[in-house]
Amino acid sequence: MNAETSETQDGSASKGKARALEPTEQTPLLGHASRSPPLVEDSQPTTDRRTFWRRVGLTFLLFVAASAIALIVTTLLARSYAAQLANVSPEQVLREAVVFSGPDRIDVLNVTADGGLWVQVEGWIGVDAGKVIHVDSDPDNDGFWSDIWKSIGRWGIQRLGFVTIDLSTITVRSTYDPSVTLATINTSTVELLLTADPPPNQSWLSKLSIPILLVPTHNSSDIVEFLRESWRHEFLSVVTEIPEVRVRGGTARTSSWRARLHREELNVKTPINLKIPPLPGLPSPGRHSPFPSISQLLTLKSFNISASASNSSLAISAIASVIDPAPANMKFTTPPLPFIISLPDGKSSIPIASVETAPFSLTHPNITLNISGTVLPLPSSRTPVLSTFLDHYLSSEPNPIIITSPIFPGISVDTLFPAPYPRPRVLRNVTIHNMRIIPVGKSFLASGTVFAHIVLPKGTNIDLDVKRVLPDVLVFDGEVPDDVGIPTRGAAPPAPDLPDPLPAKAFGHIRPDDWLDAESKPVDSEDGEGAAFAVSANIVDVPIKVLPGRQKEFSNFVGKVIFGTGGAVAGILGEAAVAVEVSGLPIDGGTGSGEMELNGLPFKGSVRIHKRTFFEGRPSIRELHKFMRAVKRILQVGLELL
Incomplete structure (x- = not known):
């Protein structure tokens, strides 16, 4: 209340100095020495503080409650998800x-x-x-x-x-x-x-x-x-x-x-x-479709064998094509992969080559493999197995082989080494120079020098030394007919049976009792062929046996030789066995001769036989008498055979 204003009992205001109040029990002892603020003004801040802390507490309780609820919900959700995951x-x-x-x-x-x-x-x-x-x-x-x-x-x-x-x-x-x-x-x-x-x-x-x-x-x-x-x-x-x-x-x-x-x-x-995806070139898989062999999946596109740089071994190179079974967008790379090629020999096998593939990647539809390696040392006792392999190959027949890898011990793959097509013509231009026919008793002996070319299959560039030959020859009256196929009887001992039925116009059979020593030298080969060699061997007094039931053909041929002005042409057809020494073939660790026998080499040729084949040089009176006696003997033998 202001000191200069007061109120009367009737409510009117009076101005001027205020009248002093009578002291009472409530009057402060110090009077006006110290004036305190009214009590109404002192309670407001206290109320604000209490309201603030009340709100803080309520907010905290709400937060705690919300956190508890969230924790409970989260726990329930986590347990729910965990329960689902556990199942x-x-x-x-x-x-x-x-x-x-x-x-x-x-x-x-x-x-x-x-x-x-x-x-x-x-x-x-x-x-x-x-x-x-x-x-x-x-x-x-x-x-x-x-x-x-x-x-x-x-x-x-x-x-x-x-x-x-x-x-x-x-x-x-x-x-x-x-x-x-x-x-x-x-x-x-x-x-x-x-x-x-x-x-x-x-x-x-x-x-x-x-x-x-x-x-x-x-x-x-x-x-x-x-x-x-x-x-x-x-x-x-x-x-x-x-x-x-x-x-x-x-x-x-x-x-x-x-x-x-x-x-x-x-x-x-x-x-x-x-x-299994469809594979190009193969039937679709199924119960009624045979499982493809390795030879169906792999194709040998080229094969080369040649002497190594040191000429102490044989180097192998090849290009093969394999069907790619992987998806077109898949990439695949490998380091060089080694393999061993072996030939079966009864219940065992003979390693003959060590090769490895160059690093390759996937290409569609086929993967190209570049292969290189060398021929492994071969015991001399096992050369017949390699000879058989070469015989089949040169006869255009597939060969069984076994493929293994040192990185996969115990795993082996049986497959076929493909045969060349068409069949290689190894023996060519076969003929007999200076052929002489001499009657002895009821038989005739032939002598002369056999000449031929040996041409190895494409990709085979090795050095050969032909040591021995063993021909098995059918002799024809005239050129060998075109429709007569070359027999596949084998020329190596023992002597094979005669073909049945006998070819038309064939009348004689020539087969030495033993191998003939031979000589050879390298000659130029044509493009697309392997190494070539000229081979010669002397025939000395080898019997010409008249074929059963072909006496008439024999007599006709002898008549042409004796009475014809230009002699007569004799067709020759047969097979030969050849013993060769291969340079660089490691037989017995390199100490062996490296000689192998190749059997069943077919040939076809002809030779012209003249009267002079019954004597040498310019005939003397004695040789003419000898020739007449030979003619007489031939006629007698011919009549007896007829």
Whole structure:
């Protein structure tokens, strides 16, 4: 109240100095010495402070309550998702959640001592974690609360981000025979990105590049049988067995709360079925389609064998074509791969060549392989096996071979070495110079010098020294008819049977009792052919045997020789065995002669026989008498034969 204003009892105001109040019990002792503010003015700040702290407390309680509710909701959601995840099998995760595209590239890095392959596999992979715990969006069926519930789940997946997977050794077994182990696989730790709600295309997949150690089985028969069954069922069907799978949240370097999320699965089995794609040039797989052989998958386009630079061994080079069964967009590279080529010899085999493929990549529709190597040392006791191989090859017949590799011990592939087409004409221009026919008793002896060219097949550029020959010859009255095929009876001992039926116009048979010493020298060969050699061998008093029932043809031929002005042409047809020494062929570690016998070399030719073949030089009176006696004897023998 102001000191200069007061109110009267009737409410009117009086001005001037105020009248002093009578002291009472309530009057302060100090009077006006100290004036305090009114009590009404002192209570307002206290009320504001109490209101502030009341609000703070209420807010705190609300926060605590909301946090508790959120924790409870989160816990319930986490337990709900965990319960769903616990009921999901690894097989279901692989089948429904894991999406893999590829592989796009496979690089063979190196080979281990136990026959394993380290390969780098690249592809695209993604994990649709939202589908596993059923939080993937479904606009047609999701309601308000369902959408909120799923959104929280998708948010949690995004927060988790990655999972890290560690696998124990994977065993791959055949579905058709579970007792057969086809391979074992070891992988490094894999980090996979989780996706909550991926788009329908594959744009959400992330790049995967992982090294894998693949160790195939050493039992080749198990692999062949698996491939046969797969071809029959049209699927490569296997089961992978993983003894232990460990999954934890986050990446391998994560040490946050994510690493506390982990799960372990034991004895995980997963079936894998891959449909066999159509292969160009081969029938479609199926129960009524035979399984293709290796010779159907691989084509030898060229083959060359020549002396090495040091001339101490034989070098091999070849180009082969293999059908590419991989998808067109897949890339594949390898280092050089070694192989051993062997020839079967009863229950054993003889290694004859060591080769390796140059690094190659996939090309469609066929892969080109460049192969190089050398001929291996061969014991002299095993040269007949190599001779048989060459006999079949020169006769245009396929040869059985065995392919193995030191990097895959125990695995062998039986296939055929392709035959050349057309059949190589090794013996050419066969003729007999200075041929003489002398009657002795009831038989006739022939002498002369056999000349021929040996022309090796295309790509065979080696140095030969022909040591011996053994011809088996049919003699014809006149040129050999065109419709008479060259027999394939074999010329090496023992003597083969005569052809049945006998060819038309054939009347005689010439076969020495033993090998004939021969000489050879290199000559120029034509383009597109192998090395060529001129060969000569002397025939001395080799019997000419008249063929059964061909006495008339023999008499007609003798008459032409004796009474004709220009003599007569004798056609010759047959086969020859040739013993050759091959330079650079490592027989007995290089100490052997390297001699081999080639059998069944066909030839066809002719020779003109004159009267002078019955004597040498300018005939004397004595030689003329000898010639007349020979003619008389020939006529007598001819009449007796008739």
